Amino acid sequence: DAGVIQSPRxxxxxxxxxxxxxxxxxxxxxxxxxxxxTMMRGLELLIYFNNNVPIDDSGMPEDRFSAKMxxxxxxxxxxxxxxxxxSAVYFCASSNRQGxxxxxxxxxxxxxxx
Amino acid sequence: xxxxxxSPEALRLQEGESSSLNCSYTxxxxxxxxxxxxDPGKGPxxxxxxxxxxxxxxxxxLKATLTKKESFLHITxxxxxxxxxxxCAVPLSGNTPLVFGKGTRLSVIA
Numbered sequence: 001d002a003g004v005i006q007s008p009r010x011x012x013x014x015x016x017x018x019x020x021x022x023x024x025x026x027x028x029x030x031x032x033x034x035x036x037x038t039m040m041r042g043l044e045l046l047i048y049f050n051n052n053v054p055i056d057d058s059g060m061p062e063d064r065f066s067a068k069m070x071x072x073x074x075x076x077x078x079x080x081x082x083x084x085x086x087s088a089v090y091f092c093a094s095s096n097r098q099g100x101x102x103x104x105x106x107x108x109x110x111x112x113x114x
Numbered sequence: 115x116x117x118x119x120x121s122p123e124a125l126r127l128q129e130g131e132s133s134s135l136n137c138s139y140t141x142x143x144x145x146x147x148x149x150x151x152x153d154p155g156k157g158p159x160x161x162x163x164x165x166x167x168x169x170x171x172x173x174x175x176l177k178a179t180l181t182k183k184e185s186f187l188h189i190t191x192x193x194x195x196x197x198x199x200x201x202c203a204v205p206l207s208g209n210t211p212l213v214f215g216k217g218t219r220l221s222v223i224a
Contacts, residue, residue: 104160
C-alpha cells in the first residue's frame with residue numbers, strides 16, 4: 001500500500017504566482033480532505049470531498065483557493081494568486097468512511113511564498 | 115471557542131519517566147476521539163480511536179483512555195523514539211471531518 005501521495009514535497013514561489021498542489025488518495029477510499037498546518041493555528045480543514053463531490057469548502061480562506069477532484073484517484077488544491085500568508089504545510093488525507101474512520105495522511109507539501 | 119484543547123503544549127521527559135498528555139473536548143454526543151502521532155516532516159499517523167467513556171486502548175508504551183470530557187495518552191517508560199507531536203481529534207457532529215487540537219510536542223531525552 002503506497003499510502004496517500006502528495007506532490008511536490010516542497011514549493012517555493014513568489015507572491016502573485018499560481019501554485020498547484022497534488023494528491024493521490026489511497027485506492028478504494030471515497031473521502032478526501034485537504035488540511036493546512038501552521039504553528040499558530042495547527043491543523044485546519046480547508047475542504048473535503050465524498051465520492052469526488054465537494055461537500056464543504058467553508059474552510060477555504062479566500063476565493064484565491066480552489067480545489068478539484070476530477071476522479072477517485074486525483075485531487076488538486078490551487079492558490080492563485082499566492083500570498084506570503086499562505087506559507088504553511090498542506091496535507092491531503094483520505095478515508096473510506098468520513099467522520100468515524102481514521103484519516104490516512106500524506107507527508108504534506110511545504111509551501112513558502114516570498 | 116476551541117472544541118479540542120491539548121495540554122501541555124510541550125513536554126520534556128527523561129527516558130523512563132512516565133507521564134500523561136491531556137485532550138479535552140466540548141462536543142456533545144461524541145462519535146469517536148482519535149489520537150495521532152506526527153514526526154517532523156511527516157503527516158500525522160493514526161494511533162487509536164476511542165468511542166465511549168471508560169474505553170482504553172494500548173500500543174507498546176502508549177495507553178489511551180477516555181472520559182466524558184477528556185482523553186489521556188499515558189506514556190509508560192518512554193524512549194527517545196517516542197519523541198513526536200501527539201495530536202487528538204474529534205468529529206464535531208455526525209459524519210463531519212475531524213477537528214484537531216494543536217498537539218503536544220513530546221521530547222524524550224536519553
